[in-house]
Amino acid sequence: MKRRRFLQNALLGLSGLIVGCRGGGGAGDVGGPPVSDNALAEGQPLRPLAILRNQNAAPGQFSASLAAAPASEMLRAAPATPMCLYNRSYPSPLIELTEGQHAAIRIDNGLPQDTTVHWHGLPVPPSQDGNPMDPVPAGASRVYEFDLPAGSAGTYWYHPHPHLNTAEQVARGLAGPLIVRAGDDPLVHIPEITLFITGVRLDANAEISADNAIDWTVGRQNELLLVNGGHRPIHTVRPGATQRWRILNATASRHFRLALEGHELTLVGTDGGLLAAPIGGLTEILVAPAQRVEIVVSVNPTPNARYRLQALQYETDYLGLGTYADVGHWQPTRRRAPTRLSYPSHCARSPIWGWPAPASVSSSAKSPVSARAAAQRSPS
Secondary structure, eight states: OHHHHHHHHHHTTTSOOOOOOOOSSOOOOTTOSOOOTTTTOBTOBOOOOOBOOOOOOSTTEEEEEEEEEEEEEOSSSSSOEEEEEETTBSSOOBEEEETTOEEEEEEEEOSSSOBOOEEETOOOOGGGSOOTTSOBOTTOEEEEEEEOOTTOOEEEEEEOOOTTTHHHHHHTTOOEEEEEEOTTOTTTTSOEEEEEEEEEOBOTTSSBOOOOHHHHHHOSOSOEEEETTBBSOEEEOOTTOEEEEEEEEOSSSOOEEEEETTOOEEEEEETTEEEEEEEEEESOEEEOTTOEEEEEEEOOSOTTOEEEEEEEOOTTOTTOOOOOOOOEEEOOOSSSOOOEEEOOOOOOOOSOTTOOOOTTSOTTOSOTHHHHHHHHOOOO
């Protein structure tokens, strides 16, 4: 409680915060918004995430179902791409839980192979965590049940974790965000969005390409970066507005140095939930594979502006194979109405393996967040 009160008081000094939070990432139902004829078309509006409905009206109870099954989506104009989806939703639906709830989530496995559902980062019993030793066979079902203890509020994600087939099932679309909310969240008054970053790599037949020798050596590379299933989407925001962004790195092996043009970022949360105090004045934030961060962004008041959320090259990509597309654009309009956030491309070789450092990148171009965040991060 003290931690949350301190965080709230500290953030009040940043700028005028907007009242009236809508919640995690958009409206929708289990099926989600329809995918366009070309889902990878650049510059479309940021998609709202479908929300997995709670089918239990009893207080303190959450019951829902996920069906994992083969599907196809028109990622390019043609042909359709074979995928595996939860509830035929792309991206997978957002699951919203609350501290103190008892969750019971059924998984129906319509895949031709074993699967599980792993609740990445959640404090659940081993028997309910979807580990590879506890598979759900093809054609079978099971119910995962767990309680959300006090102090578990934060940003998580869920995905399969079967033996040998985890990477393939995730690459084909089986992954989604999960938020645990607290009853005393000090930032609940700030409008928020959820940015679920994934990568897709298609072959000449528009199919998800298999891993190659380089992927097995340095991690899967040359993927097209997607945010909420869209390629370089545009997020429209009122000039001068303040928002809370939950950012999830659901790529297999990509490290992102995220930077928003013309803005400083305030880190308020990581994998373990809210920090003891906000870390402001950051020009970039490092987000590792599977990591989550929560940031507060106050948009410049200039109307009709456009800003890119950039994924800067990180030093582990020593072969220069990563795709560095902007994650999004902020764009304020003439009056006090939308700014737009979109997602582009910046490639700067890291100063390692003897390569000279470009003028715009120092030899210590690591995120300034890592050491301080580790020191101040609250226990999960």
